[in-house]
Amino acid sequence: MDGSVFPIARSTLPEAAAERLRALIIEGDLAPGAKLNERELSERLGVSRTPLREAFRMLAADGLLVQLPNRGAQVVALSAADVRGAFEVMGALEGLAGELAVARVTDADIADLRALQGDMEAAHAGRDLPTYYRINRLIHDRLNALAGNAVLEQTYRTLNARLHALRFRSNLNPAKWDLAVAEHRAMIEALAARDGAALRDLLVEHLRAKQQAVLDSMKNRDDKNLQGGKMP
Amino acid sequence: MDGSVFPIARSTLPEAAAERLRALIIEGDLAPGAKLNERELSERLGVSRTPLREAFRMLAADGLLVQLPNRGAQVVALSAADVRGAFEVMGALEGLAGELAVARVTDADIADLRALQGDMEAAHAGRDLPTYYRINRLIHDRLNALAGNAVLEQTYRTLNARLHALRFRSNLNPAKWDLAVAEHRAMIEALAARDGAALRDLLVEHLRAKQQAVLDSMKNRDDKNLQGGKMP
């Protein structure tokens, strides 16, 4: 008996409901602009309206829903300006994270990231896009964590979550995919060289390509449906 | 009759309650680390527990409260690391805002800001600190708005709100006050010169002084009470 503590994870219905709603938004089941009906959703999720409304508040704070008094909640439909604005801020955050990371990164960190890059390249070679995305996310989270700034991590995570549905739906064509893989490689090498300025530039440029993919995808799919959703 | 629309402002009790709680936190009435009792607060605010709980969710999302399942809500007590992290991110955001602003600023904007700076210097000369702070806030909001990025503005506002209580309580001594006024003057001149890099540096440096004031104030007042609050 080594005295280790294994706290029992606790959750509440609002938290679980928010999680489920997030997934429904990302998958497009709840489409941008859709009005959320409390009665239907409470039946659908098997909870009463009270925790559901608390979940709405959480998602509204995350920028996924907009709540209008007496008119209920609606899924945010991001405009191109919203997307540009969000990417611009995320670029500043990733750039800062990159600069901070080079001051704190260890050789073991770099080895881990190189291993992840290897896994990601294997996924790329095997055309395994879901695995590629999962590892991609892991690498970026790792880089952000290396910055040692929890506020930065949390802020980035919130903004990223707003864009998740759109990014889930944007295409990654083969040429762009090849380029993204190469960009990741260059990032890790800049980090290994502890070159903050280079890493910052690479991260910002990489994100710009993601931004363009999302905007292209929005233009192609939603030209007629764009509603100029209000960024909360 | 010119057809102008004057929509009637609507609010809900959760929103009003959140606003009141925010003020109570900023004023220190609800101290860092304080546990919030739903029954007492609902009586105090004259609302039932349901909107109050929704208000808690909103404030938790803003980083002012932390909610633990089955244990209720507690006012966040920011650690020095939290403060450093938040200022670091805000520095990146202000820097970005400064660079973006120089591309969009008009001569009329600059004239407005110069007028505000004049008002602020008058408040400084008359030792009118509340007015000084009010105009100070106005100038910074104006600069952030000139960036033309709503996400940036909203992100900055949220982070700033977390620090508001601490900044409300930190001292501005005469030498630092003089310096702050001079820094503002230099910022507006950099903006007028459309010098993005200079403006960025000035904004970041200015914010660093604010950070130091907050950290000093925390150190002096709360050395014994620091609880290493968890940044949500």
Added chain:
DNA sequence: CTCTGGCATATTGTATACAAAATGCAAGTC
């Protein structure tokens, strides 16, 4: 045909009741 008013119904906002979990205190045991 268009517009307006009235009314029924649906939806959202809030209060209240009930259930579950946490906390505090007293009594008993070692």
Added chain:
DNA sequence: GACTTGCATTTTGTATACAATATGCCAGAG
């Protein structure tokens, strides 16, 4: 004295009921 157990009370979480607002539809007037 320290620790454990049991129980009452308090607090938090959730469901349900009630109130307020919004929406939709129909009939009547012009």
